[in-house]
Amino acid sequence: MSHATAAREFIADSQRTKWHDETIWFVRHKRDLAAASVPEWELLRSTASAIKRHTLSRLDEYLEQFEQNAIRHGIKVHWARDAAEHNEIVLKLLKEKGVTNIVKSKSMLTEECGLNPYLEAAGIEVVDTDLGERIVQMRKEHPSHIVLPAIHIKKEEVGELFHEQLGTEAGAADPNYLTEAARNHLRDKLLNAGAGLTGVNFAIAETGGIVVCTNEGNADLGTALPPIHIASMGIEKLIPRLEHLGVFLRLLARSATGQPITAYSSHFHRPREGQEMHIILVDNGRSGILADEDFNRSLNCIRCGACLNTCPVYRRSGGHSYHATVPGPIGSVINPVRDPAKFESLPFACSLCGSCSEVCPVKIPLHHQLYALRGVIAERGLLPLSKRAPLWFATAVFRRPWLYRAGGRMARMVLRCLPRALVYNRLNPWGRQRELPVVPEQSFRRAYADRQAKRSK
Ligand code: SF4
Numbered sequence: 001m002s003h004a005t006a007a008r009e010f011i012a013d014s015q016r017t018k019w020h021d022e023t024i025w026f027v028r029h030k031r032d033l034a035a036a037s038v039p040e041w042e043l044l045r046s047t048a049s050a051i052k053r054h055t056l057s058r059l060d061e062y063l064e065q066f067e068q069n070a071i072r073h074g075i076k077v078h079w080a081r082d083a084a085e086h087n088e089i090v091l092k093l094l095k096e097k098g099v100t101n102i103v104k105s106k107s108m109l110t111e112e113c114g115l116n117p118y119l120e121a122a123g124i125e126v127v128d129t130d131l132g133e134r135i136v137q138m139r140k141e142h143p144s145h146i147v148l149p150a151i152h153i154k155k156e157e158v159g160e161l162f163h164e165q166l167g168t169e170a171g172a173a174d175p176n177y178l179t180e181a182a183r184n185h186l187r188d189k190l191l192n193a194g195a196g197l198t199g200v201n202f203a204i205a206e207t208g209g210i211v212v213c214t215n216e217g218n219a220d221l222g223t224a225l226p227p228i229h230i231a232s233m234g235i236e237k238l239i240p241r242l243e244h245l246g247v248f249l250r251l252l253a254r255s256a257t258g259q260p261i262t263a264y265s266s267h268f269h270r271p272r273e274g275q276e277m278h279i280i281l282v283d284n285g286r287s288g289i290l291a292d293e294d295f296n297r298s299l300n301c302i303r304c305g306a307c308l309n310t311c312p313v314y315r316r317s318g319g320h321s322y323h324a325t326v327p328g329p330i331g332s333v334i335n336p337v338r339d340p341a342k343f344e345s346l347p348f349a350c351s352l353c354g355s356c357s358e359v360c361p362v363k364i365p366l367h368h369q370l371y372a373l374r375g376v377i378a379e380r381g382l383l384p385l386s387k388r389a390p391l392w393f394a395t396a397v398f399r400r401p402w403l404y405r406a407g408g409r410m411a412r413m414v415l416r417c418l419p420r421a422l423v424y425n426r427l428n429p430w431g432r433q434r435e436l437p438v439v440p441e442q443s444f445r446r447a448y449a450d451r452q453a454k455r456s457k
Contacts, residue, residue, distance in 0.1 A: 030258025069208025107199025144319030
């Protein structure tokens with residue numbers, strides 16, 4: 001389904017669209033204040049971008065270094081070529097230990113791999129412990145934002161959901177009350193989990209350790225008690241040295257939510273005593289993106305969500321309209337690069353305003369990449385007829401100045417008496433949100449010539 005078609009459902013609820021737009025804009029505003037409070041902000045961005053580019057240019061070496069150091073500290077390292085291999089590894093580890101229930105701390109990678117339904121089909125109970133993740137999981141939905149997964153849901157709807165599934169008071173919508181109910185519900189799951197699975201924000205080649213950033217402390221809670229900790233990590237999460245971490249931690253929280261630092265930055269460098277720790281290094285299409293010189297800078301992404309928060313299209317169309325784990329501007333780059341036929345409409349879900357590139361803490365030139373991707377999609381013949389036909393027509397006219405002039409004259413005549421039904425009908429999506437302009441008395445070319453003539457008199 002194209003982005004525009006999927007977005008129609010979200011936009012149909014104009015109240016929600018307005019509220020979603022305003023709420024996310026508020027987060028963007030907080031990001032601006034936080035960024036402005038750091039005088040060396042631009043230096044941080046350039047440094048982060050340079051570190052990431054350097055790492056990606058020697059990713060194979062750094063991955064090996066990371067693996068050796070992790071193994072040296074007693075961590076078991078696994079490699080997964082794709083989502084299926086990742087899921088199989090997780091299930092095998094759980095089965096070996098006889099685990100039937102796990103808790104997860106937010107990991108978009110496991111979302112990308114479809115881990116939850118895979119494990120549930122194998123009889124394993126999976127509980128997401130991030131509050132927003134848990135809410136969307138209970139609604140049997142996917143996150144609509146990479147940092148704020150339940151941002152599209154109102155507190156009244158959460159109240160209704162918790163009333164049905166957790167037995168809270170009917171009609172309760174007080175965030176404190178609902179959070180407390182969720183905390184009690186999750187405490188039991190955290191205390192009794194057979195394994196804890198986390199994502200990875202940063203992996204440090206020099207030390208072989210990983211860092212997980214959360215605001216709820218759920219990564220610590222989810223890994224502190226179970227006898228096994230599994231960390232799923234995309235191979236692009238590496239940074240070379242521990243001293244680089246500060247650059248990214250200063251950028252991440254400020255860009256994501258406007259906080260100076262994420263509440264919990266948990267470092268895991270070896271298994272706890274009596275615990276097993278496993279790290280799964282997942283490719284799942286990343287080396288393909290790395291090999292693509294035009295678009296591999298998208299692997300710099302630290303998943304802060306700032307480009308989503310600033311995007312006028314994302315804010316008004318909601319994350320689910322992208323039909324991808326990662327929505328918004330960065331999702332509109334990485335998804336079509338991986339699978340252009342499936343995601344051909346995403347690079348067009350963009351006004352090319354450039355705001356995403358302005359806020360990106362690792363300086364990915366997002367809007368340039370989106371523009372370039374449109375060309376790739378057109379070259380591969382993946383544009384739908386509704387886009388191809390007008391472009392073909394426009395090319396034919398613009399190549400022939402006489403036709404352009406004659407067309408202009410004709411259009412000025414015809415538009416004055418054009419029946420509305422010809423423009424505003426089901427077959428013309430353009431007409432759905434637009435009114436044709438009032439036809440001017442004379443063409444721009446004529447008006448300009450008259451003005452020049454008057455000036456020269
Ligand atoms: S592309 Fe940049 S702004 Fe967007 S999520 Fe990634 S790091 Fe953040």
